[in-house]
Amino acid sequence: MDSVSSTMRRGAAVLTALVLSLMLAACSSDAVDEGDEGGASGSTRTSEVTGSQSQTEVEIANPKDAAALEPCELLPAQAAKSLGMKTRGERKPNDINPSLPDACDWETPDGGAEKISLTAFGERSIQSYYDNKSQYGHFEKLSISNYPAVVAMDSSPMETGICSVFLASKQGEVVGSVANVTYDRVGKVDPCSTAKKALKLSLPSWPAAK
Numbered sequence: 015m016d017s018v019s020s021t022m023r024r025g026a027a028v029l030t031a032l033v034l035s036l037m038l039a040a041c042s043s044d045a046v047d048e049g050d051e052g053g054a055s056g057s058t059r060t061s062e063v064t065g066s067q068s069q070t071e072v073e074i075a076n077p078k079d080a081a082a083l084e085p086c087e088l089l090p091a092q093a094a095k096s097l098g099m100k101t102r103g104e105r106k107p108n109d110i111n112p113s114l115p116d117a118c119d120w121e122t123p124d125g126g127a128e129k130i131s132l133t134a135f136g137e138r139s140i141q142s143y144y145d146n147k148s149q150y151g152h153f154e155k156l157s158i159s160n161y162p163a164v165v166a167m168d169s170s171p172m173e174t175g176i177c178s179v180f181l182a183s184k185q186g187e188v189v190g191s192v193a194n195v196t197y198d199r200v201g202k203v204d205p206c207s208t209a210k211k212a213l214k215l216s217l218p219s220w221p222a223a224k
Contacts, residue, residue, distance in 0.1 A: 077184030
């Protein structure tokens with residue numbers, strides 16, 4: 015397999031995985047049970063919305079405003095280095111849906127064979143993922159440093175080598191972390207481990223929500 019074309023295809027796959035996850039999460043559906051699946055953190059409360067419907071909101075104990083940062087400020091240089099990535103990321107617009115916020119990509123020093131991408135979505139609730147979990151082929155509810163998060167993918171991360179993790183930094187704000195592994199490591203290395211670690215290492219540097 016040609017290494018250049020392989021890298022390009024995997025880069026496109028990462029972007030596609032992120033966009034598809036966001037589009038699915040934006041769809042409306044019936045609310046689901048808010049049990050403690052996967053040890054997700056954060057309490058919930060119900061508020062009245064238009065008509066007789068209600069929406070369950072996830073409360074964040076220590077809210078952060080990641081969207082206040084530039085995309086490439088989401089992952090500190092030392093955190094990127096500890097993940098095996100270049101210390102400087104590259105800001106990139108969303109080629110598939112330009113209306114979505116820009117992302118920042120960090121690549122490995124060997125030319126980007128592996129990659130981590132972070133994006134802050136200032137107008138998206140983690141609840142939208144909970145409510146639409148049945149639309150994902152792979153869905154996992156979890157907690158990262160006591161912040162509610164989900165793994166939301168069309169297919170198994172171990173089968174594709176790509177993982178999308180979405181963390182609620184505050185009510186109405188989600189940070190997406192997408193990681194991919196090299197072709198020869200698919201099925202052997204869990205890309206979700208890197209995606210989760212990127213969020214865990216980044217959280218302390220994000221400003222507190224006002």
